[in-house]
Amino acid sequence: MPKITLKAARVNAGLTQKEAAEKIGISYQTLSDYEKDGSKIKVSVLNKMCSVYGLPAEYIFLK
Numbered sequence: 001m002p003k004i005t006l007k008a009a010r011v012n013a014g015l016t017q018k019e020a021a022e023k024i025g026i027s028y029q030t031l032s033d034y035e036k037d038g039s040k041i042k043v044s045v046l047n048k049m050c051s052v053y054g055l056p057a058e059y060i061f062l063k
Contacts, residue, residue: 003061006049007035013053023052038062 004012010020010031021031026045034041039062050057 003059004055005035005061005063006038009049009053009055009060010035015052020049020052024048036063 010017013020015023017031017035018028021028024031024045025048034045038060041062046057046060046062050060
């Protein structure tokens with residue numbers, strides 16, 4: 001599977017930013033920032049995102 005962006009992973013999971021942020025345990029604004037620039041994301045948050053989105057971390061492309 002080719003790598004996809006954080007936003008594409010969220011959309012594929014059928015979640016809005018607000019819904020995803022609540023499930024991940026971060027603010028809507030933080031999720032928005034990560035989707036724009038994933039280079040500053042913490043590993044623990046990325047792992048939680050992958051769990052919520054149903055994808056392994058290897059499939060996520062971080063800008």
